[in-house]
Amino acid sequence: MVKAFRFCCLAISMAFAAPALNAAEKPQRIASLNVCTDQLVLALAQRSRIASITFLAVNPDTSYYHQQAQNIPINYGTAEEILGIKPDLIVAGSYTTPATTALLRKLGHRVELFAPDDSLKQMRTNIKRMASLLGEVQKGQQLIRDMDIRLAGVAQTGRKPVAVIFRANGFTMGRHSLINDILTIAGFRHLSAEMSMARAGFLPLEKMIAADPALIIFGKYKPEHPSIAHQLLEHPALSMLLALRASGKKRDSIVIPSNLWNCGGPFIVEAVEKLAQKRKALLKAEVSP
Amino acid sequence: MTPKSSPSSSPVSIIIDENAAKPRIGFSLLVGILSFLIVLLFFASLAAGPVSISFFQILSSLKGGDQSLIHIIIEQIRLPRAILAITVGATLGLAGAALQGLLQNPLAEPGLIGVSGCAALGAVIMFYTGISAVFALALPLGGIVGALIAVVAIYGLAGRESSILTLVLAGVAVNAFAAALTTLALSLSPNPYAAFEIFFWLLGSLADRSLSHVYLSLPLMVLGWVLLLSMGRALDALTLGEDTARSLGFNLGRVQAQVVIGTALAVGAAVAISGIIGFVGLVVPHLLRPLVGYQPGKLLLVSALGGAVLTSAADIAVRFVMNGPELKLGVLTALIGAPFFLYLILQIRKEMR
Numbered sequence: 001m002v003k004a005f006r007f008c009c010l011a012i013s014m015a016f017a018a019p020a021l022n023a024a025e026k027p028q029r030i031a032s033l034n035v036c037t038d039q040l041v042l043a044l045a046q047r048s049r050i051a052s053i054t055f056l057a058v059n060p061d062t063s064y065y066h067q068q069a070q071n072i073p074i075n076y077g078t079a080e081e082i083l084g085i086k087p088d089l090i091v092a093g094s095y096t097t098p099a100t101t102a103l104l105r106k107l108g109h110r111v112e113l114f115a116p117d118d119s120l121k122q123m124r125t126n127i128k129r130m131a132s133l134l135g136e137v138q139k140g141q142q143l144i145r146d147m148d149i150r151l152a153g154v155a156q157t158g159r160k161p162v163a164v165i166f167r168a169n170g171f172t173m174g175r176h177s178l179i180n181d182i183l184t185i186a187g188f189r190h191l192s193a194e195m196s197m198a199r200a201g202f203l204p205l206e207k208m209i210a211a212d213p214a215l216i217i218f219g220k221y222k223p224e225h226p227s228i229a230h231q232l233l234e235h236p237a238l239s240m241l242l243a244l245r246a247s248g249k250k251r252d253s254i255v256i257p258s259n260l261w262n263c264g265g266p267f268i269v270e271a272v273e274k275l276a277q278k279r280k281a282l283l284k285a286e287v288s289p
Numbered sequence: 290m291t292p293k294s295s296p297s298s299s300p301v302s303i304i305i306d307e308n309a310a311k312p313r314i315g316f317s318l319l320v321g322i323l324s325f326l327i328v329l330l331f332f333a334s335l336a337a338g339p340v341s342i343s344f345f346q347i348l349s350s351l352k353g354g355d356q357s358l359i360h361i362i363i364e365q366i367r368l369p370r371a372i373l374a375i376t377v378g379a380t381l382g383l384a385g386a387a388l389q390g391l392l393q394n395p396l397a398e399p400g401l402i403g404v405s406g407c408a409a410l411g412a413v414i415m416f417y418t419g420i421s422a423v424f425a426l427a428l429p430l431g432g433i434v435g436a437l438i439a440v441v442a443i444y445g446l447a448g449r450e451s452s453i454l455t456l457v458l459a460g461v462a463v464n465a466f467a468a469a470l471t472t473l474a475l476s477l478s479p480n481p482y483a484a485f486e487i488f489f490w491l492l493g494s495l496a497d498r499s500l501s502h503v504y505l506s507l508p509l510m511v512l513g514w515v516l517l518l519s520m521g522r523a524l525d526a527l528t529l530g531e532d533t534a535r536s537l538g539f540n541l542g543r544v545q546a547q548v549v550i551g552t553a554l555a556v557g558a559a560v561a562i563s564g565i566i567g568f569v570g571l572v573v574p575h576l577l578r579p580l581v582g583y584q585p586g587k588l589l590l591v592s593a594l595g596g597a598v599l600t601s602a603a604d605i606a607v608r609f610v611m612n613g614p615e616l617k618l619g620v621l622t623a624l625i626g627a628p629f630f631l632y633l634i635l636q637i638r639k640e641m642r
Contacts, residue, residue: 168482169482169614170497202614204338204339204340205366205497206338206339206340206362206366206367207339207340209340209358209361209362209366210340210358210359210362212358221480221481221482222479222480222481225417225419225478225479225480225483226416226417226419226421226422226480226483227417227478227480227482227483227486228416228482228486228489229480229482229485229486230480230482232497235365235366235497235499236365236499236500236501237361237362237365237366237499240361240365241358241361244358244361
């Protein structure tokens with residue numbers, strides 16, 4: 001029974017995986033099972049080589065490259081959809097679709113898993129690795145170089161105001177997160193990290209108000225469809241806090257589109273620049289009220 | 290509680306006296322104790338939360354004036370919560386006592402018979418379609434219409450003086466239907482957060498409600514309270530049977546309509562703000578009934594006060610149960626209420642034998 005199964009696997013793997021090996025470095029039918037691997041594939045590979053991306057890749061709320069993603073076949077992370085398109089490389093997140101990726105591996109497919117981008121360092125590692133898997137090493141290096149040039153242009157001198165990200169239901173990111181690194185590089189102190197939150201968690205509304213951050217970064221997802229989760233972001237206590245004029249402290253809020261920093265990619269530079277601009281305005285307002 | 294007719298110029302008061310089993314404590318003392326507990330819990334509710342705030346700071350921020358962070362937390366976050374725990378709790382206790390009086394059925398409770406469930410459905414429809422975002426009053430009105438449909442349906446299905454079993458079965462049916470439609474409505478929302486909010490609607494919570502929720506719901510709840518609290522004498526008379534009540538000058542149709550509308554107004558407005566908080570209307574009237582000599586009329590006011598006490602206490606307790614998103618209020622009231630419900634069933638079985 002086991003033998004028969006193994007043989008079956010071998011046969012399938014020879015049928016599907018063999019061409020991938022022959023085609024040397026550059027896979028020609030790439031399938032992605034995670035919105036963040038979608039982003040890297042879309043940034044690095046020619047469109048004609050992308051066989052399938054997730055349904056989230058075409059959604060502007062979740063995907064930066066949603067326009068480039070139009071008309072590429074989409075999947076919902078199930079093995080059946082992926083088998084149908086006969087991919088020669090499957091990239092996926094290490095946590096998001098474990099059952100599917102395990103099954104696809106069993107069937108002999110080449111599956112490469114990517115750890116979530118929980119820091120700028122991890123993001124660079126992921127970009128480099130994806131670039132080499134796709135046979136686009138130079139393009140990957142170029143992406144990182146361009147990014148570093150723009151990041152170097154962001155001023156970090158001067159006082160560091162406290163910022164916090166406040167999403168639906170009061171969900172916030174902690175010390176080990178891409179968002180933490182982005183806030184740091186944009187010249188902010190990060191409230192949740194200072195409250196020793198590790199990765200992510202819920203920040204009670206009144207605790208955030210007592211901490212009195214200079215910048216509240218709202219994260220919204222489909223706010224045009226009502227939910228109690230988003231109602232919290234419109235709580236009158238928040239607008240009262242932002243309107244508070246005590247002790248000359250300037251407070252502000254900003255909405256960073258979630259597709260700019262939920263995944264790692266070259267686009268996070270835009271998030272950093274938006275935040276750095278806000279910081280400049282905050283510091284200026286404090287100097288000359 | 291055997292009905293006796295007695296000739297008198299003011300029949301109702303005489304009947305009440307005859308009906309009265311000896312209450313262990315005086316009515317005004319009971320009202321006083323419960324009111325005192327409400328005041329105590331109100332301040333405890335203002336003091337309880339993840340940010341520690343001293344009692345002195347609470348008092349000074351209640352007086353208003355300075356616009357500090359503490360003031361924002363107390364006035365905008367904790368005050369609405371403390372008020373809503375009292376008003377929603379009072380509504381549930383009062384509606385339970387009134388329904389039990391009208392239906393002559395000890396298990397009539399807004400949650401059990403599906404009134405709260407339908408109110409939640411009405412509010413869910415108004416909220417997630419975005420209607421209440423344009424027209425805020427639509428939220429409580431949706432709850433009221435839902436509650437009204439449920440009370441009328443239950444009345445039609447079970448009727449007055451129906452068996453306990455019929456009423457509970459009718460309630461199970463109405464509840465199941467309302468819960469299914471609520472889940473469907475939430476699942477149909479394109480916002481992924483909506484599906485998780487099924488917990489809020491089916492188990493209730495007062496976390497992070499704002500003063501605007503108080504303004505939206507309180508006037509409608511008060512209107513419902515007035516209708517229900519003025520039913521005391523009619524409900525007392527009803528314990529003697531419909532014919533006697535009628536001969537005492539009570540228009541049965543009007544009494545029914547007033548209890549139904551009062552319940553719908555108060556429960557509908559409450560549930561639209563808090564979600565379904567179960568069992569308060571069951572536990573509170575049952576605990577207090579012996580203390581008011583089994584008089585449905587006197588039970589109304591004390592059940593309202595008792596409901597406020599129980600709900601406020603439960604709403605303070607949920608803040609300490611766990612880290613992160615707090616426990617839903619309805620979980621706690623069900624933990625208290627469900628065993629109580631079972632106990633009541635055993636009692637009723639004993640009586641039936």
